[in-house]
Amino acid sequence: MESKWFSRDATPPQDDTTRSLTVTIAPVPADTKQRIADATQDLLDQAAVPGLPEARRQELLDQVILLNSPIARSIASRYRSKGVDSDDLEQVAYLGLVKAANGYRPSESTAFLAYAVPTIRGELKRYFRDCAWTVRPPRRVQEMQGSIAAAEPELTQKLGHLPTDRETAEALGTEPGEIAEATAVRACFSTLSLDAPGSGEGGASLMDTVADAEDGYDLVENVHTLTPAVADLDDRDRRILQLRFCHGYTQEEIGQELGVSQMQVSRLLRGILDRLREELTAPQRAD
Structure with missing residues (x-):
């Protein structure tokens, strides 16, 4: 070979x-x-x-x-x-x-x-x-886990069964609690792939069972934050924001709708956004 x-x-x-x-x-x-x-x-x-x-x-x-x-x-x-x-x-x-x-x-x-x-x-x-660690435990635990892995085959052959924590501890000259702690980290060497089959029926993978990010909360927060700031704008400015960010109009299309030039729309839009930014970033006054 x-x-x-x-x-x-x-x-x-x-x-x-x-x-x-x-x-x-x-x-x-x-x-x-x-x-x-x-x-x-x-x-x-x-x-x-x-x-x-x-x-x-x-x-x-x-x-x-x-x-x-x-x-x-x-x-x-x-x-x-x-x-x-x-x-x-x-x-x-x-x-x-x-x-x-x-x-x-x-x-x-x-x-x-x-x-x-x-x-x-x-x-x-x-x-x-x-x-080899996916999740890295303390070095003391890592080294103990390696000692257990090396000792287990000989102990199993000698005892005729998998050694208990106490039997392994006696062989290695340590406490059973140390063995139990080190044994518990064996799963840290590998993790399941998100493509692995899930526990339910229907062939769903683990990825299918992971909840998606919920955008609704962010939307509610944004609306709640923007509402008082937009309420202070006049009708024309609110109309510009609506056409630009709700309907997706270009600046040229907004100009045609309002009867102004594209450059004027650009200046108006920049001014509106600056005012909203100042309003939203201003320190909140205590009631």
Whole structure:
């Protein structure tokens, strides 16, 4: 399966530990975890040889990434069903794997997976914290939600059922109230589209059930406000306003109706509007 990493529309920022790779991800070979770990360590040791050309080093690291890509996919799968596309999760997990391969130092005497797994999980948690929230809760709650998502699969397998808030709290060393609060924000990852079907019958969408803006109240308020100001105008000025704003006459048509020139209508209309503006913006006197 041909896959170009980080080739989606929103490309993650590049730094010294990330780069675009065009790779072929083959199915996981029928090999033991130990043999994969040994092969990975051998590749990393070769990449750490002093004076090795950069092109060769990158080639070795690419092999490390390909060899361990199923690990990244497996970790990403634990964060599914959270309102984020699976392909996006895998992209983020691969980014964490690339960072781990570039940042790993064989001299530290730590197994590669012991360094890579927390790095991948950290990258996924940062993605959820920074990018995946529709409604953003406090950071403390975000991080707790990520910890719950990572712990639930293991707890479910161990207990034989979905863990309760208390069981999850005991596993994470926190209070059940913290778990309940973090669990409650899971819906913040996604919102329903207005094109989604509504709850009623007839095929109506959610958009069809949203009330339209009511213009009637604004109209009543405008009429109530304008009435005393217009009442002070003479008959000709009120007739000009009626022709212009009620009947939609042009200034030329108003001039023909009143027997005056278009320029005179323009001056008259401007004067009327100025008087109304002054009347409406004048401070109201107390009774």
